[in-house]
Structure formats: structure tokens, C-alpha cells
Amino acid sequence: MARRTLTTTATFAASAALLLTACGGGDDSSSPDDIKGADKGASSPSASASAASDAKRPAIKLPESFQANFEGWTNSDPELQTVLNDGKERLRASYAAIVAGDPEADSLSFYSGQAAMSTGSAWVKGYKGLTITGEVKVYDPEVTYLGKNKTRSTLFYCVDESKGYSKDLKTGETAGTPEGESPKVQYRTSLGKEANGVWKTMTVETEPGAC
DSSP: OOOOOEEEEEEESEEEEEEEOOOOOSOTTOOOOOOTTOOOSSBOOOHHHHTTSSOOOOOBOOOTTEEEEEOSOOOSSHHHHHHHHHHHHHHHHHHHHHHHTOTTOHHHHHTBOHHHHHHHHHHHHTTTTEEEEEEEEEEEEEEEESSSSSOEEEEEEEEEOTTEEEEETTTOOEEOOOTTOOSEEEEEEEEEEOTTSOEEEEEEEEEETOO
16 A cells, blocks of 8 residues: 655664554545454444543544454453553554544544654654545454563554555545555554553554564
8 A cells, every 4th residue: 555654763662763654555446344353443442441441532433434444352361451452542543633634633642652642643744635545454463561560561463454545635546555565564562551541552663564
């Protein structure tokens, strides 16, 4: 897919270069596949996420023209499940910010620490004059704690952008994954638990073709 990228630095266990990618693509007329257990776009955070803390999580709505489908996002550990839930909502907030054309979206800020908000906002700004359509599949989440106090964690997952597209708001022209680039991207994120129980994404690193 056509991606908007940027490189910056932040702490991800150590100082690392951050490359943020996004989906873009071709014909937006295709309908999404019915994926078992998938998140079908417009929805509010899951009950398990909301019940995990006193925080009032924002409702994030995606249009029917863009689907973010999450596959296998469950964990037997209730606390690690909240990490998955909040990590998922942060990605959905990023997509919603692109659709809204709002790099300072409240939902993106809610789920992002300072470094992740800075890079996330820059990523959204890269889509000025564009929107996103089609669908992405988010799968193979790997979540684990960092340290014994269980207030920091890492969350790795894959995003298949082969059916996701970028669309010019003026011309309606769409763009797909450039030839020779993999539509599958691995996201490597670190999260920190806030006093209100929300797991905020602190850093993001991505690598196309790593899935």
C-alpha cells in the first residue's frame, strides 16, 4: 500500500529509530471478508477493557468504508488482556485520526504517551488531503510484561494492509502497495500503565515485511 513514513527517535527499551507506516492502496470497491472474532469498525472499547479501570475510555468510530479487523486478540491473563485492548484502541485511534484529518485527536492522545503522540501526530499529518479505505487485518499479537511490577509491557503484532487503500479526497484517486514492497508490517510497541489503569502506548517501531 501507499504509505506515509517518518523516522524519529524515542526510547524503546533503549534509544531506537521509529518508522511509522500506514495503509494506502488501490480500488476501494472491495468489501471486507468476514473474519471470525474481528473488530468490525465502528465500536466503543470492549467491556473487559472498560471494566479494568476507573478511566472513561473514548468511543472510537471508524467509517464503514474502512475496517480494522483484529484476529486472535485474546489472552488468558486478565491484565495482559487489558494491554491488548488498549493497544488495539490506540491503533484504531490512529486510523480514526487519519479519517478525521485530526493529528491532535483526543482519542489518539488518550492512548499515547508523549513520544508516541508526537510520532502519531506526524504520521496523521502525512495524510493531509487523503483518507483511507478498504480493510486491514491485525493479527499475531505477542504481549509480555517488562519487569516484575507489571506496569510496563511490550506488544508486537502484524498488520496486513493488502486490502487497505489511500484515497485522494479531491480526485478520488487511490494508490496501492508499491511494487516490491510487502503489505505486511510488524508493529513493535511498548506500553506503560497509568494510575487510572489505562495502558498507554509509549513507543512504536514498525518493520515492513517482518511478518
